[in-house]
Amino acid sequence: MVTYAFVTTRDGKIVGSEIVRKQRFMYTAMGHWPGFVNIKRENLFLKNNLDSCFLVEDEYGKIVDYYCPVFDSLWKVRFFEHPTQYDLYGWSHGKYKPSLKQLEYLHKEYGIQNLLTDYIYGENLYKLLRDMQKTSWIIEYSSLAKDTLAQGP
Numbered sequence: 490m491v492t493y494a495f496v497t498t499r500d501g502k503i504v505g506s507e508i509v510r511k512q513r514f515m516y517t518a519m520g521h522w523p524g525f526v527n528i529k530r531e532n533l534f535l536k537n538n539l540d541s542c543f544l545v546e547d548e549y550g551k552i553v554d555y556y557c558p559v560f561d562s563l564w565k566v567r568f569f570e571h572p573t574q575y576d577l578y579g580w581s582h583g584k585y586k587p588s589l590k591q592l593e594y595l596h597k598e599y600g601i602q603n604l605l606t607d608y609i610y611g612e613n614l615y616k617l618l619r620d621m622q623k624t625s626w627i628i629e630y631s632s633l634a635k636d637t638l639a640q641g642p
Contacts, residue, residue: 490564490572495526496610503608515555519544537615541622559618566595566621566630567604580631590633 493514497505516522520530521544527533534542542557565579567586581587595601599613609617620626
């Protein structure tokens with residue numbers, strides 16, 4: 490449902506990508522693991538005003554996990570119903586992709602041309618993650634779906 494990748498850009502265009510596991514993406518973005526995308530090992534989420542994403546330490550100060558629940562809701566932007574857990578519902582009213590109005594909104598607000606194939610990265614990713622944590626954004630995004638439903642896969 491979500492692909493995690495480190496992308497390389499030049500002049501605002503993606504020129505390379507390395508698909509990684511979620512754990513590597515999160516630990517690198519939080520500065521716990523080294524990586525060419527975060528050489529200074531900063532917590533990029535905190536730096537970009539996502540204070541709900543942080544490393545979890547045990548009683549000895551050792552990093553044992555991370556906490557960043559907003560990533561667990563990314564599927565809701567695309568799907569009406571969770572693809573494998575049929576009692577969970579998202580914010581899209583299209584079966585396999587958002588409504589046409591939602592797609593237009595995603596393009597306008599986050600620069601996403603094709604939600605099924607494009608990467609959301611950089612400031613657009615942080616903006617989307619910050620917005621998804623606001624109840625007012627969820628209500629607005631969900632209401633866009635009610636006017637025009639997307640059809641087909």
